[in-house]
Amino acid sequence: MKENLIISVSPHQKEKPTTPMVMRGVIYALIPAVIASIYYFKLRAFLLIIVCIAGTILTEAVFQKLRRKTITINDGSALLTGLLLALVLPPSLPLWVGFLGAVMAIVIGKQIFGGLGQNIFNPALIGRAFLMATFPVMLTTWIKPGIFDAVSTATPLSIMKFDKNITSTLYLFLGNTGGSLGETCAIALIIGAIFLLIKKYMDWRIPLSYIGTVLILSSVLYLIKPAQYPTPWFHLFAGGLMIGALFMATDPVTSPVTKKGRYIFGVGCGILVIIIRTWGGLPEGVMYSILLMNAFTPLINRYTVPVQFGGRKK
Amino acid sequence: MRLKTFKQGIHPGYYKRLSENEPIKRCPFPKRVIIPLSQHTGAPCKPLVEKKDKVERGQKIGEADAFITAPVHSSVTGTVKAIEKRPHPGTGSFKAVVIEREENTEEKEWEKGQLDLQNISADDVRKIVREAGIVGLGGAAFPASVKISPPKEKPIDTIILNGCECEPYLTADHRIMLEYTDDCILGLKIIMKTVRAKRGIVGIEANKMDAYELFLEKTKDEKNIDVKLLEVKYPEGAEKMLIKALLLREVPAGGLPMDVGVVVHNVGTAVSIVEAVRDNKPLIERVVTVTGKGINNPGNFMVPIGTPFSDVIEAAGGLKDNAAKVIMGGPLMGIAQSDLGVPVIKGTSGILVLTADEIDIEEEVNCIRCARCVDHCPMYLIPTEYVRFAKGEAWERLDSCHIMDCIECGSCAFVCPSKIPIVQYIKLGKLALRNLESKKG
Numbered sequence: 001m002k003e004n005l006i007i008s009v010s011p012h013q014k015e016k017p018t019t020p021m022v023m024r025g026v027i028y029a030l031i032p033a034v035i036a037s038i039y040y041f042k043l044r045a046f047l048l049i050i051v052c053i054a055g056t057i058l059t060e061a062v063f064q065k066l067r068r069k070t071i072t073i074n075d076g077s078a079l080l081t082g083l084l085l086a087l088v089l090p091p092s093l094p095l096w097v098g099f100l101g102a103v104m105a106i107v108i109g110k111q112i113f114g115g116l117g118q119n120i121f122n123p124a125l126i127g128r129a130f131l132m133a134t135f136p137v138m139l140t141t142w143i144k145p146g147i148f149d150a151v152s153t154a155t156p157l158s159i160m161k162f163d164k165n166i167t168s169t170l171y172l173f174l175g176n177t178g179g180s181l182g183e184t185c186a187i188a189l190i191i192g193a194i195f196l197l198i199k200k201y202m203d204w205r206i207p208l209s210y211i212g213t214v215l216i217l218s219s220v221l222y223l224i225k226p227a228q229y230p231t232p233w234f235h236l237f238a239g240g241l242m243i244g245a246l247f248m249a250t251d252p253v254t255s256p257v258t259k260k261g262r263y264i265f266g267v268g269c270g271i272l273v274i275i276i277r278t279w280g281g282l283p284e285g286v287m288y289s290i291l292l293m294n295a296f297t298p299l300i301n302r303y304t305v306p307v308q309f310g311g312r313k314k
Numbered sequence: 315m316r317l318k319t320f321k322q323g324i325h326p327g328y329y330k331r332l333s334e335n336e337p338i339k340r341c342p343f344p345k346r347v348i349i350p351l352s353q354h355t356g357a358p359c360k361p362l363v364e365k366k367d368k369v370e371r372g373q374k375i376g377e378a379d380a381f382i383t384a385p386v387h388s389s390v391t392g393t394v395k396a397i398e399k400r401p402h403p404g405t406g407s408f409k410a411v412v413i414e415r416e417e418n419t420e421e422k423e424w425e426k427g428q429l430d431l432q433n434i435s436a437d438d439v440r441k442i443v444r445e446a447g448i449v450g451l452g453g454a455a456f457p458a459s460v461k462i463s464p465p466k467e468k469p470i471d472t473i474i475l476n477g478c479e480c481e482p483y484l485t486a487d488h489r490i491m492l493e494y495t496d497d498c499i500l501g502l503k504i505i506m507k508t509v510r511a512k513r514g515i516v517g518i519e520a521n522k523m524d525a526y527e528l529f530l531e532k533t534k535d536e537k538n539i540d541v542k543l544l545e546v547k548y549p550e551g552a553e554k555m556l557i558k559a560l561l562l563r564e565v566p567a568g569g570l571p572m573d574v575g576v577v578v579h580n581v582g583t584a585v586s587i588v589e590a591v592r593d594n595k596p597l598i599e600r601v602v603t604v605t606g607k608g609i610n611n612p613g614n615f616m617v618p619i620g621t622p623f624s625d626v627i628e629a630a631g632g633l634k635d636n637a638a639k640v641i642m643g644g645p646l647m648g649i650a651q652s653d654l655g656v657p658v659i660k661g662t663s664g665i666l667v668l669t670a671d672e673i674d675i676e677e678e679v680n681c682i683r684c685a686r687c688v689d690h691c692p693m694y695l696i697p698t699e700y701v702r703f704a705k706g707e708a709w710e711r712l713d714s715c716h717i718m719d720c721i722e723c724g725s726c727a728f729v730c731p732s733k734i735p736i737v738q739y740i741k742l743g744k745l746a747l748r749n750l751e752s753k754k755g
Contacts, residue, residue, distance in 0.1 A: 005638065005639060005640055005650070005651065005652055005654075006638050006639045006650065006673055006675070007639075007650045007651075007652050008639075008650055008673075008675060008735075009650075009735050009737060009738040009741075010641075010645075010646060010647050010648055010649065010650075010724050010727075010737060011645060011646040011647070011724035011727050011728050011737065012639065012641055012645040012646070012648060012650065012666075012668060012673070013326055013327065013482060013645035013646060013728065014727065014728050014729075014730070014733065015324075015326075015728055015729050015731075017731045018676065018679075018731050018732070018733060019679050019680075019682055019731045019732045019733075020679075021731065022682070022684070022731050072679075075679065077682075115680060116679070116680040116682060117680035117681045117682045117683060117732075118680070203685070203689070252682050252683050252684040252685065253682050253683050255683075256685075257683055257685035257688050257696060257698055257699075258685070258688060258696070259688070259689065262685075305696060305715065306694045306696075307694065308567055308693055308694050308695055308716045308719045309554060309558075309564060309565075309567070309692065309693040309694050309695075309719065310554065310564045310565050310566045310567040310568075310569065310719070311566075311567045311694075311716065311719070312566075312567075
């Protein structure tokens with residue numbers, strides 16, 4: 001009879017998606033944002049994206065080669081980190097600075113912790129935070145969208161913060177404003193997120209609680225003093241909230257594994273964003289809100305372990 | 315109508331069409347049977363026969379002196395050839411009685427007897443069920459006599475007859491429900507009477523509408539028996555999930571269904587109980603689904619216990635050339651076999667043959683903590699932590715996150731995009747914890 005039967009442990013039937021497929025799915029979901037960034041910021045955007053992706057992939061390969069580990073650049077995670085990093089950088093950034101950010105994202109954001117799945121902080125945001133600390137001026141210099149020349153401008157949030165002027169919601173929605181490559185066009189990001197939700201590559205709890213918290217808190221502020229605080233819509237679509245809530249905070253590695261924990265994570269991010277934007281020294285707080293909540297993830301996991309089936313609440 | 319179900323769980327591909335319309339056929343008697351002395355949860359049996367002894371079909375050949383155990387019987391008439399360690403489909407290898415069948419013998423069949431439900435006593439039923447070696451036929455093979463002997467302080471109000479058959483591919487229970495409907499219901503009544511339960515529920519998944527309608531029709535005059543339709547979801551047929559879905563009761567962690575006043579029996583077990591009580595027939599054969607894309611003629615077979623897998627596969631037209639994996643049970647909890655000489659045992663609900671293109675042994679990659687396992691675990695556990703702690707050999711921490719409550723249904727590994735064999739790590743962790751416990755003494 002039959003020889004060489006395959007032996008493996010149960011289950012013998014598995015769902016199709018693999019981790020590289022999920023990574024690729026997120027990359028596909030970012031394509032609308034990539035197109036929007038190239039549409040608004042032209043060749044600069046394109047080159048910065050290429051350089052950042054090259055930076056992350058190259059760094060990952062070199063790091064793993066040096067540590068004599070299996071090179072895993074094919075899993076798509078390094079590419080995704082590079083892409084996400086580029087999308088949260090200003091379009092006028094010199095390419096070498098973008099490259100440096102990419103190197104740092106992989107080295108101190110990911111590989112130093114042991115690679116994929118082991119890191120505490122979102123690697124792309126670590127790359128950006130590093131650049132923010134090192135080249136603060138470059139990271140806060142913005143150019144006007146839609147034209148080939150670099151004409152400097154300010155982001156809607158800094159216009160709001162320092163000049164008390166509000167950019168129209170339609171502009172914010174379409175992305176025709178100053179800002180990082182991929183953050184300006186809210187509609188492109190939302191299209192991508194809907195794709196991820198349909199494919200079940202993303203859990204809805206973090207985006208919902210994050211955006212919901214920002215919506216509620218900004219509404220409260222607006223209702224108290226409409227003259228002083230911007231509309232809730234402005235908070236939702238200005239700055240990095242959409243890319244942060246839909247693509248950064250949802251990074252599975254650095255967000256809680258429990259359902260309750262994911263709500264807490266999102267609410268925490270939302271509160272921090274409103275605090276930083278309203279009372280902080282910086283116009284934008286999405287990056288720090290997510291990095292701070294990343295730090296709380298292990299703690300949140302520990303305190304939100306669900307009561308097991310048939311277990312008793314203590 | 316909203317179907318009853320539990321929280322979380324998975325929706326695998328079911329592939330039941332392959333065999334669900336195939337009536338139960340008799341698998342020919344093999345030349346020899348291998349009857350392991352342990353086919354159940356509990357104490358293994360000691361042989362009651364010796365080499366060269368003549369045995370009759372239905373004769374008891376192994377027994378143990380314990381509460382949780384079940385005797386074994388010969389499924390053929392013949393001569394004991396050996397009592398030795400043989401490959402076992404569940405435990406690798408175990409001591410078994412090998413019986414060579416006498417050629418050209420007319421094997422005994424049991425006539426349908428008469429049963430007066432009013433005049434049987436609970437103790438008689440328990441004795442008969444115990445003597446007949448009946449165990450749960452859903453796969454776990456827990457001795458049925460134990461289940462119908464709840465202690466006095468744990469009154470049972472409801473008996474659930476489990477007709478979910480939530481494992482993909484398997485259709486044995488489905489066929490039993492269609493072809494032995496009356497016996498299923500009679501079995502339920504016997505069990506209800508034995509444990510003095512007031513209520514009986516038959517739970518059937520919504521992918522077996524024909525069985526559901528048949529049961530509705532046959533129980534329409536039964537005041538105490540309800541037939542309920544359940545959502546098609548895995549693991550709907552796991553005892554704890556089923557009780558939750560039907561009665562909204564949660565079996566306490568580490569507890570048994572009887573702790574919430576319930577006893578669950580598989581439909582096949584109920585039929586075996588009827589055959590034992592009414593016809594005096596021990597458990598010597600069972601319905602096995604032989605299926606999968608790697609088998610020529612998938613179907614459902616009445617197989618004598620102890621028949622080698624190879625004979626059963628032959629009865630189903632043999633393996634196709636691209637057959638690559640043979641599994642005892644369904645694809646989610648079944649056990650892959652390396653040797654087709656292993657016998658069908660009391661817990662063999664199916665023999666599933668997968669083809670080479672259905673099996674992709676993907677390499678395990680790093681966990682990305684996507685928490686799909688957490689979101690699908692029917693026991694509300696955190697499987698990703700078990701992998702982490704098992705890899706780090708942090709056994710005590712496994713205990714503190716309730717690894718022992720895991721029912722090993724495999725939902726976590728089914729959804730894992732990193733293809734981590736989570737169930738394997740959990741089994742390893744449980745074993746290590748048990749070893750630690752026994753060392754502590």
